[in-house]
Amino acid sequence: MKPDTFTLGQNRQISIGGVTLAYLAEKYGTPLYVLDYETIVRRIRDYKDALNELCSPGQAFYAGKAFLCQAMAGLLDQHQMGLDVVSGGELYTALQAGFTPERIMFHGNVKTREEIAYALTAQVGHIVCDSMDELERIEEEAARLGCLAPVLLRITPGIEAHTHEFIRTGQFDSKFGFGLADGLADRAVERALDLEHVMLKGLHAHIGSQILEEDPFVMNTETLLRYGLDWNRSRGWWPEVLNIGGGFGIRYQPGDHPPRLTTVVSAINELLLHLTPKELPVPRIFMEPGRSIIAEAGVTLYRVLVKKSVPGGKHYLAVDGGMGDNIRPALYQAEYRAAIDGKVDRADMETVTVAGRYCETGDVLMKDITLPVAAVGDLLVVFDTGAYNYSMASNYNRVPRPAVVLVHQGQDYLWVARESYQDLIRADNPYAMTAAEHR
Numbered sequence: 001m002k003p004d005t006f007t008l009g010q011n012r013q014i015s016i017g018g019v020t021l022a023y024l025a026e027k028y029g030t031p032l033y034v035l036d037y038e039t040i041v042r043r044i045r046d047y048k049d050a051l052n053e054l055c056s057p058g059q060a061f062y063a064g065k066a067f068l069c070q071a072m073a074g075l076l077d078q079h080q081m082g083l084d085v086v087s088g089g090e091l092y093t094a095l096q097a098g099f100t101p102e103r104i105m106f107h108g109n110v111k112t113r114e115e116i117a118y119a120l121t122a123q124v125g126h127i128v129c130d131s132m133d134e135l136e137r138i139e140e141e142a143a144r145l146g147c148l149a150p151v152l153l154r155i156t157p158g159i160e161a162h163t164h165e166f167i168r169t170g171q172f173d174s175k176f177g178f179g180l181a182d183g184l185a186d187r188a189v190e191r192a193l194d195l196e197h198v199m200l201k202g203l204h205a206h207i208g209s210q211i212l213e214e215d216p217f218v219m220n221t222e223t224l225l226r227y228g229l230d231w232n233r234s235r236g237w238w239p240e241v242l243n244i245g246g247g248f249g250i251r252y253q254p255g256d257h258p259p260r261l262t263t264v265v266s267a268i269n270e271l272l273l274h275l276t277p278k279e280l281p282v283p284r285i286f287m288e289p290g291r292s293i294i295a296e297a298g299v300t301l302y303r304v305l306v307k308k309s310v311p312g313g314k315h316y317l318a319v320d321g322g323m324g325d326n327i328r329p330a331l332y333q334a335e336y337r338a339a340i341d342g343k344v345d346r347a348d349m350e351t352v353t354v355a356g357r358y359c360e361t362g363d364v365l366m367k368d369i370t371l372p373v374a375a376v377g378d379l380l381v382v383f384d385t386g387a388y389n390y391s392m393a394s395n396y397n398r399v400p401r402p403a404v405v406l407v408h409q410g411q412d413y414l415w416v417a418r419e420s421y422q423d424l425i426r427a428d429n430p431y432a433m434t435a436a437e438h439r
Contacts (some may be wrong), residue, residue, distance in 0.1 A: 034301060083104050110130075129154065240281070322356015
């Protein structure tokens with residue numbers, strides 16, 4: 001999909017948010033991440049509206065790992081979204097932006113003792129516990145700080161979503177969570193209920209990412225509900241919260257058909273009404289959308305710097321970015337759609353492979369994609385890059401990371417500045433060896 005405000009001018013130039021991409025490339029340089037404000041806000045509203053229709057209104061927690069900076073955190077807080085963070089760094093970013101701590105959920109399968117203490121001191125709303133070792137660390141840190149830790153236990157429900165194996169997390173053989181099949185989940189609930197400084201608020205299960213089906217989300221909810229019923233019968237405990245994770249896919253390619261949020265939420269509502277005993281409160285449903293909020297809002301701009309043909313007739317376009325700013329094609333075999341600015345809908349087309357600038361054979365952004373015939377200096381626009389591109393970017397080959405710009409109603413706003421060469425060496429200690437040699 002394209003950003004909601006995508007328009008095409010008479011000269012075939014692309015505008016987003018009322019700003020031409022050519023202007024942005026000239027002003028900020030390339031590669032460049034561009035985000036559309038309207039697309040982000042509409043996706044946020046979609047989740048808020050859908051979850052408010054539940055019999056017990058739910059809450060969406062934006063998955064910060066998809067894309068996070070201080071300005072993004074501020075935008076989310078302004079719209080009363082929750083925020084799912086998975087590290088002390090993400091938590092620090094949110095808090096520095098003034099994000100409301102009660103709407104922060106601290107996640108991740110490995111949390112250091114320092115991170116747990118940081119989350120408790122900041123008084124985040126929930127901590128998702130992923131292992132028995134972590135459960136004990138949470139208890140110890142909460143006892144040391146003299147507080148109660150609000151905890152959700154991450155359950156591995158055994159639901160295999162049809163997605164790439166690297167981003168499939170709900171199956172039994174997973175590094176995440178407490179397995180239902182081996183009884184580990186039972187032991188975790190029992191232990192959590194017995195701990196003095198842990199307040200067990202509910203259950204969590206995330207089954208994967210870029211899921212294009214509706215049934216797995218409903219099955220996940222039912223599994224957690226029935227598991228809660230078992231514990232209500234055996235120990236009188238009932239979850240206040242059922243967090244069904246995120247993973248809603250988007251339409252990267254024409255053949256992708258994302259799940260319908262309203263359909264999923266409606267089915268979940270029926271489950272809540274049908275399975276929750278009348279004498280018990282209906283659990284609140286939490287969801288953790290990341291990609292489905294930010295991905296379609298983003299495009300990445302590159303400048304074509306090289307055209308090359310190789311024996312066998314294959315044609316390459318090489319651009320001024322690559323796996324350093326978008327690792328997903330190399331890591332997940334992710335596929336993207338693209339356009340040549342100023343040449344959209346032209347009849348003269350060619351099949352090319354878009355290669356990056358990094359010193360790896362696998363640095364290929366798009367294989368055998370059909371585009372208008374490009375020339376050196378043209379602006380290549382890659383769609384649906386709002387999620388995981390900036391957040392997974394690196395300084396491989398000591399290349400500075402691109403800037404991030406937000407566009408809205410004809411204005412552009414610099415959210416993240418382009419890194420400089422000076423930024424690359426800021427943490428270096430060039431005199432360490434020299435000092436050692438003089439000892």
